[in-house]
Amino acid sequence: MKIINHSDVTMLTSLAVLLAVVFLFVQVPARPQMWLYPLVRQGAQAKLNYETRNMAEFETEHFIVKYTPADRDTVQMVAQAAEQAYKPVTKELGHDLKDKTIILIYPDKNELRKAFGWSNNESAMGVYWGGVIQLLSPKVWMKEGDSIEDFIHTGPMVHEFTHLVFDHVTSGNYPRWFTEGFAQYVEYQVNGYEWIIPTNTLDQKLYTMDQLSDDFDNLDNQALAYRQSLAAVRYIAEVHGDEKLKQVVSGLKKGQSIEKAISQTLGINFADFDAAWREWAAINMKN
Known part of the structure; x- marks a missing residue:
């Protein structure tokens, strides 16, 4: 006679629910996905916790x-x-x-x-x-x-915890470049830490916003992609104010695209925002 382990049954049930939710997640439009996303995250967390x-x-x-x-x-x-x-x-x-x-x-x-x-x-x-x-x-x-x-000020805790809380706030509605820029910005505010190495200075050819949005993880110079992301977020906070940055996050929370959230908050179109942060960063982030 086979003895059934109830924890295994619970795990199998959780995985079945997760698979069903993932199927729904990829079948529905972007805005409804925000309602399903927390369930997907919860299922992934349960899986990791079990493993x-x-x-x-x-x-x-x-x-x-x-x-x-x-x-x-x-x-x-x-x-x-x-x-x-x-x-x-x-x-x-x-x-x-x-x-x-x-x-x-x-x-x-x-x-x-x-x-x-x-x-x-x-x-x-x-x-x-x-x-x-x-x-x-x-x-x-x-x-x-x-x-x-040293661990507190140069370690990854503030950065990764920012990713987690930001993910909860926005229900996964964000491009990779913005969450990386935002996590670095909070890390910069809390610990005064900024990742600067010889290969990520901003006085070189920079990636386009399309490249940052569509192919962030596959870009050859990851350090530069991260630095550009921080520059764009710092521009919003330092030129337009921290409250404006929070409004951008609020727009994402409501289901807006990053382009709409930034344009609506700053009162400029996204192309002008792109040009503005690059000009600002060339002067204010020379290192």
Whole structure:
């Protein structure tokens, strides 16, 4: 006689619901997709949570950090950084989360790559996907002598948590360039950190907005794509005001395209916005 494990039944039921929702998600127009998107995210989160059910857990007020024995001595640092990010990020977006956020810590690059099906050439300190923040162990990338403050100010927590809250606020209605620009902007505001390397200076040929919108992840110079995204978002906040940036986000929340949300908020057409942020960035983001 086969013994039925109720957790397995629950998981199979969740997967069946997820598949049904995904089918509906790709069949309906963009605006109704926003109503289905939270269900898709919830299903993906349930799947990840089930797949990592054997990992140890460390729980705080707003987070559940899951880890392997290799990160037993770093989990409290990650949890502290997460809690420190919670208030400024949720305040910036005007949105508190009802449920605790799951954070997964992978012990090495191979485990993180395996989770996303990446090649050996790809690497990241952190990734947000499917309602879950997934981090590379701080042991892999922190330098000897680095403190918890170094991790808080240069680590990925503010950036990835911004992605998560922004995703909840907008129900997935955003282009990749804008969420990356917005996450960098909040990181810049909170920690004063800006990713600047020799290959992403803005005094070179820049990508078009169509390239950023349609093919962000496949662009050859990812660092430049990220820097341009930050420049466009900083232009909105620093020239037109932070309230205008929040209005753009509100437009996305209502189901507007990014082009309409920006044009309606700033009172200019999108082509003029594109020209304006480039001109502003050439003067104000020279490094």
